[in-house]
Each structure stands twice: as C-alpha cells, then as structure tokens.
Amino acid sequence: MKAATVAHLDFPHAAQAIRIHRWRRVKGRPATRETAYGITSLTFEQAGAALLATFARQHWHIEDRQHYVRDVTFGEDASTSRTGRAPAALAIFRGAVITAIRAAGYRYIPEGRLDHVTATAALNLHGFP
Incomplete structure (x- = not known):
C-alpha cells in the first residue's frame, strides 16, 4: 500500500490518495494481481499508511461476511x-x-x-x- 498527501483534487475534502496492490484468488482460476485506489479526508497525522491498510482490510471483512453471503448464498x-x-x-x-x-x-x-x-x-x- 502507498499513501500520498494530495491537494486540489475534484474531491473537496480529499487529504490523501491511496494505492493498494493485492493478489486476488478466485476459486478454480490462477491468482491475479489487482490494484485498487481510494481517497480519504484523513490527513497523514490522523491516519498513516498502516492505519489506512487496516481500514481497507476491515472493509473487505464486511464485504466477505455480509455482501458476498447475500449475493451468492x-x-x-x-x-x-x-x-x-x-x-x-x-x-x-x-x-x-x-x-x-x-x-x-x-x-x-x-x-x-x-x-x-x-x-x-x-x-x-x-x-x-
């Protein structure tokens, strides 16, 4: 994960931009590398890269435990x-x-x-x- 302080984006309160490289595995297929981007209004002092990575993992935890179950099951x-x-x-x-x-x-x-x-x-x- 990389995070950078940003200014003058088309998002009025954006303070940081985030790039996450991760490996994605779908059952029965080879692993693929995926890049996800995000923005946040939290400054670097409020949330460094480690905390933003934690937030990203927590988001996927919700996706996996709720949305995937509702969509697939x-x-x-x-x-x-x-x-x-x-x-x-x-x-x-x-x-x-x-x-x-x-x-x-x-x-x-x-x-x-x-x-x-x-x-x-x-x-x-x-x-x-």
Whole structure:
C-alpha cells in the first residue's frame, strides 16, 4: 500500500490518495494481481499508511461476511423484487437469517441453511419453541 498527501483534487475534502496492490484468488482460476485506489479526508497525522491498510482490510471483512453471503448464498442481486418496501424487507429477513445461523455456531451459512430447511427447524433457529 502507498499513501500520498494530495491537494486540489475534484474531491473537496480529499487529504490523501491511496494505492493498494493485492493478489486476488478466485476459486478454480490462477491468482491475479489487482490494484485498487481510494481517497480519504484523513490527513497523514490522523491516519498513516498502516492505519489506512487496516481500514481497507476491515472493509473487505464486511464485504466477505455480509455482501458476498447475500449475493451468492441468497441470490440477492438476482432478486426480482424491486418495488415499494419489499427489497428492504427481504434484506432485513436475509440479515436476520445470517445472524441467527452465525449465532447458532455455524461458520458456513449454506451449511446452516441446509440444517434448517423445515419450518420447525427454522423457527427453532430463531428461538421459537
């Protein structure tokens, strides 16, 4: 990772620009090198390169634990529900299921879903007798 102090960008509060080189592995494919760029309003005194690297890792932790699970396991991006409050309500239900499965001790969400396919098992997962 490299961070540089910047001025006069088209982003009014930008204080630093960041370049991250990382290796990306997709299952069944060879590893590829990827470059990501970012900007932040934090000055070097507020956040040096090490802290910015920590922030970047934490962002991918969220991406991996929430967004990937919703997109791949639940097919959220393929959902045809697009009107009214239905998409938000479905996202809340998916989040509740993910949280309940993790709270039950499952590391992998698909495994937890397979163990709770009946109505009784699903209700027990959420604490209903």
